[in-house]
Amino acid sequence: AAGVIQSPRHLIKEKRETATLKCYPIPRHDTVYWYQQGPGQDPQFLISFYEKMQSDKGSIPDRFSAQQFSDYHSELNMSSLELGDSALYFCASSLAPLSSGNTIYFGEGSWLTVV
């Protein structure tokens, strides 16, 4: 079965650079979520989209922005990167919003290292 696809899987950037992560949800899933997991931490919610509109927002820095496109894929843009942005970034998707009783499925994550 198709899963959530994230790219790139690994990324190394220097401080103050910009990085873009991409996420392709499971086919027919219209809701996408982004999470950030620092070393030894639990995943922290960043932002979610339903039908290309932002549906919820967590502790996402102002330097980060995200959007969902017409084909439902999503991109997370991170600018002015800091060392503390080094983390595993997960994208997840669901068939419809979680409030409808749906299950969330996670991608394998994108490892971002800022040096």
Add this chain to the structure above:
Amino acid sequence: GIQVEQSPPDLILQEGANSTLRCNFSDSVNNLQWFHQNPWGQLINLFYIPSGTKQNGRLSATTVATERYSLLYISSSQTTDSGVYFCAVDTGRDDKIIFGKGTRLHILP
């Protein structure tokens, strides 16, 4: 917001042992999921269990929604069971799931 607490934070067991991991949550939930994060960082969905009991091989889970807790049982542990086990909940009032801090399980050969 809702609080999710997992215990114990760390667990070291010999191969073949059984274990019980606990997840307490502070408010009613629409959904509760258990995940296993393997050493490569992959989050594997184990159970979707807002209430009741489910079993999948050596793993089973029980959620008592009225008492706001869930238990994950691992029997006859194998070294491949090592990793971090997360409990995550959603309240149905917003579009996100909230993770607990996890239980780090280390199975010794």
